[in-house]
Amino acid sequence: MLKQSVMSGKLTGIPAYNTNTKSNEFCIRQKNTDTICGQCYSHKMLDTYRKSCIPAWQHNSDEFSEWIDWDDLPVVNAAFVRLNGHGELINETHFVNLIRIARKNPHTTFALWTKRASITRKFTKPYNSKWETLYNGEDFGDIPPNLILVFSNPRIDKVIDVPRGFHKVFNNVSKGSTAPQNCTGKKCMECLACYRKDSGTDVIVEMVK
Numbered sequence: 001m002l003k004q005s006v007m008s009g010k011l012t013g014i015p016a017y018n019t020n021t022k023s024n025e026f027c028i029r030q031k032n033t034d035t036i037c038g039q040c041y042s043h044k045m046l047d048t049y050r051k052s053c054i055p056a057w058q059h060n061s062d063e064f065s066e067w068i069d070w071d072d073l074p075v076v077n078a079a080f081v082r083l084n085g086h087g088e089l090i091n092e093t094h095f096v097n098l099i100r101i102a103r104k105n106p107h108t109t110f111a112l113w114t115k116r117a118s119i120t121r122k123f124t125k126p127y128n129s130k131w132e133t134l135y136n137g138e139d140f141g142d143i144p145p146n147l148i149l150v151f152s153n154p155r156i157d158k159v160i161d162v163p164r165g166f167h168k169v170f171n172n173v174s175k176g177s178t179a180p181q182n183c184t185g186k187k188c189m190e191c192l193a194c195y196r197k198d199s200g201t202d203v204i205v206e207m208v209k
Contacts, residue, residue: 001072001074002017002059002060002063002064002068002073002074003017003056003057003059003060004016004017004074004076005017005018005053005056005057005085005086007082007085009187010186010187010188011082011085011187011188012187012188012189013187013188013189014078014080014081014082014188014189014195015076015078015081015082016081016082016083016084016085016086017060017064017081017082017083017084017085017098017101018053018057018060018084018085018086018087019057019058019060019061019064019084019086019087019088019090019094020046020054020057020058020060020061020086020087021040021042021043021046021057021086021087021088022043022046022054023058023061024061024087024088024090026088026089026090026115026116027040027042027043027087027088030115030154031043033154034156035154035155035156036152036153036154036155036156036172036208037115037154039208041209042086042087045086046086053086057086057087060087061087061090063097064090064093064094064097064098065090065091065093065094066093067093067096067097068097068100070100070104073097073100073101073104074101074104074105075104075105076101076105076108078108079108079109080108080109080110080111080189080192080195081108081109081110081111082111082113082188083098083110083111083112083113084112084113084114088114088115088116089114089116089119089120091119092119092122092123095119095120095123096123098110098112098147099123099143099144099147102144102146102147103144105146106144106146107146108146109146109148109195109196110146110147110148111147111148111150111194111195112147112148112149112150113150113152113170114149114150114151114152115151115152115153115154117151117163117165117166120149120165120166121164121165123143124142124143124149124165145197148167148168148194148195148197149165149166149167149168150166150167150168150169150170150194150204151163151166151168151169151170152170153169153170153171153172156172156173156174156208157172157173157174157177157179158171159171159173159179159203159205160203161203162202162203167197167202168193168194168201168202168203168204169202169203169204170183170194170204170206171203171204171205171206172205172206172207172208173205173206173207173208174207174208175207175208177207179205180205181205181206181207182201182204182205183204183205183206184206184207
């Protein structure tokens with residue numbers, strides 16, 4: 001059974017399905033780069049005051065990276081859910097399992113942050129219209145309307161528009177930057193720009209903490 005996390009700080013009030021950043025090969029490779037991953041809050045937290053979360057999030061990593069039977073996918077009792085509050089897509093199967101969770105819970109809006117466009121674009125119509133036959137013959141159709149794909153721009157101070165195949169983009173700028181910022185001073189539940197397709201804000205900019 002997948003472990004749902006109660007989040008704190010800016011994510012207070014929005015539950016999440018997290019995975020273990022410290023065992024994710026993509027995250028490990030990016031940790032010592034000059035991208036935003038080089039300042040990863042998740043690595044820092046899991047090395048210090050969130051060490052106790054590692055067993056539960058590693059359990060999720062193990063579960064997500066393999067096919068999850070439909071009956072074992074969670075039934076969610078929340079209006080909004082963060083996917084990858086900690087962690088990153090592990091493989092294609094991880095992404096497919098997230099799509100299926102969204103399909104099983106049409107009453108909930110799920111927002112997925114990811115840098116791994118090479119994975120998501122394999123499954124996003126019209127770029128690949130045959131992907132629904134790749135996994136166990138289950139007919140997925142298109143990305144469900146209650147799943148918002150947020151591209152997490154790895155480059156600091158390189159604000160970009162929404163890339164193809166995504167609904168929104170999350171950018172970071174350096175401390176002291178004069179670039180316009182629209183993610184500051186509010187908890188996510190007070191804003192919801194990332195959690196509503198009709199929010200009118202698809203290019204999000206935040207200062208690096």
